Amino acid sequence: MKLPKLPRYIWGLSAVGTAVGFYVLLKDTSGGYKYEGHEKLVGKTVVITGATSGIGKSTAEDLAIRGGRIIMACRDMEKCARVSQELIASTSNVNIYCRKLDLASLQSIREFVQSFENSESRLDILINNAGVLCKDRSVTSDGFELTLGVNFLGRFLLTNLLLNKMINNPEPSRIVNLLCFGYKDARIDFDDFNSELNFSAKNASKIATYANVLFTDSLAKKLKGSSVNVFAVNPGLAETSLRREFGSHKSYISGFLLKPLFVTLFKSARQATQTVIYCSLDSSLGAQSSGKLFCDCEEEFIGSKRYNEKISNRLWATAEVWTQLKSINMFNTNSDTNLNKT
Numbered sequence: 001m002k003l004p005k006l007p008r009y010i011w012g013l014s015a016v017g018t019a020v021g022f023y024v025l026l027k028d029t030s031g032g033y034k035y036e037g038h039e040k041l042v043g044k045t046v047v048i049t050g051a052t053s054g055i056g057k058s059t060a061e062d063l064a065i066r067g068g069r070i071i072m073a074c075r076d077m078e079k080c081a082r083v084s085q086e087l088i089a090s091t092s093n094v095n096i097y098c099r100k101l102d103l104a105s106l107q108s109i110r111e112f113v114q115s116f117e118n119s120e121s122r123l124d125i126l127i128n129n130a131g132v133l134c135k136d137r138s139v140t141s142d143g144f145e146l147t148l149g150v151n152f153l154g155r156f157l158l159t160n161l162l163l164n165k166m167i168n169n170p171e172p173s174r175i176v177n178l179l180c181f182g183y184k185d186a187r188i189d190f191d192d193f194n195s196e197l198n199f200s201a202k203n204a205s206k207i208a209t210y211a212n213v214l215f216t217d218s219l220a221k222k223l224k225g226s227s228v229n230v231f232a233v234n235p236g237l238a239e240t241s242l243r244r245e246f247g248s249h250k251s252y253i254s255g256f257l258l259k260p261l262f263v264t265l266f267k268s269a270r271q272a273t274q275t276v277i278y279c280s281l282d283s284s285l286g287a288q289s290s291g292k293l294f295c296d297c298e299e300e301f302i303g304s305k306r307y308n309e310k311i312s313n314r315l316w317a318t319a320e321v322w323t324q325l326k327s328i329n330m331f332n333t334n335s336d337t338n339l340n341k342t
C-alpha cells in the first residue's frame, strides 16, 4: 500500500514531538540530581503536609517504599483517601494514613497535633511541604494573608507544637522546610507584615520564603545540643499544581500550548523531591548542617547578611504572638513584637 505524501513540516513536527516525548519519559530516570541513598524507614514515622499532590505526594511515595509509617497531613480528606489508596497500591506499604490538617486554620493545626499526640508514639521526620501561591490577596480563618499563613505561620505553629515529640524521639529526628525562590532579595516589612497596604503575589511568596529561611536558622540554633536537626529545601522549579491560580494553568488554550514547554523545562515532581529525600535521610547531614538551605542536594549559600539576628528574633516573637504559641513558649523568647494584625 502506498502511503500518502505528507508535507515536510509534519515530519519535522513529529520528530520534535518524539524527541520531547522521549526526553519527558527519560527525565525522571536519567536527568537532574538523583538521591542514591538506600536508607530504610521501617519502624519510623513521617509526617508530610500537603501530600495529596506534586512534591508532597512524590515524597510520600519514596518514603513509603522505604517502609516508613506515613502520615499524610492534608486539608481535603476525600482527595487524601484517594491518593493514599493509590500510594498503598504503588508502594505495597499499608502504613499510609490520612489525617486532617488545614494550615490556614490555627484550630485545625492544634486539633491535628492533639490527635497525633494521642495516637502516635514517635515522630522521626516532619516534612513541611504544603504551600500555596496566591494570585490575589485572601486570608486564613485567623485573618493572616494566605501565603504567609499557610507557607510560614501555619508550619511555624505546627512545628513548635510537634517539637516535644521530636526531642523525645528514641532516635534522631529531622524537620525539612520546603520553600520557594526569592530569599536572596526579600525584605520583611514588619509595619505591613500581613500585606494589607501592599500585596503582590510575588512579594507575598518572597516574604514567606525568607521567613522560612530565618525560621529554619533560628530553630536550628534553639535546638542545638538536641537530637533534632532542621533543613530548608528549595526544590527548584517543578511542574506541579502550585501555579494553579495563574493564567497558564487556568486557560485551556494557554495550558495546551505552554504545558509541553513547562513539562520540558521544569523538573518533574519526582526530580524536585530528590533534595527533600536527601535532607530527610542522608547520614552526612548532621548538626553542623542544621539550619542550612539546600538545593539540588547541595548546600546553597545565600550570604551571611541575609541571616540578620535582629530580624530573626523579631520574626520569631511575632509568629509566636500571632499563632498564640507564646503561652507555651519552649524557648522563652523576649523580643519586640510591636505589630498590629487587623
Ligand SMILES: NC(=O)c1ccc[n+]([C@@H]2O[C@H](COP(=O)([O-])OP(=O)(O)OC[C@H]3O[C@@H](n4cnc5c(N)ncnc54)[C@H](OP(=O)(O)O)[C@@H]3O)[C@@H](O)[C@H]2O)c1
Pocket (backbone or CB within 6 Å): 049, 050, 051, 052, 053, 054, 055, 056, 073, 074, 075, 076, 079, 101, 102, 103, 104, 128, 129, 130, 131, 132, 150, 178, 179, 180, 181, 234, 235, 236, 237, 238, 239, 240, 241, 242, 243
Ligand atoms: N513547584 C515548584 O516549582 C516549587 C518551587 C519552589 C518551591 N516549591 C514548594 O514546594 C512545596 C510543594 O509544592 P508543589 O509544587 O508540590 O505544589 P502542589 O502540587 O500545589 O502541592 C501543594 C500541596 O499543599 C497542600 N495545601 C495547600 N494549602 C494547604 C492548607 N491550607 N493546608 C494543608 N495543605 C495545603 C495542597 O493541598 P490540596 O491538594 O488540597 O490543594 C497540596 O497537597 C510548596 O511548599 C512550594 O512552595 C515548589
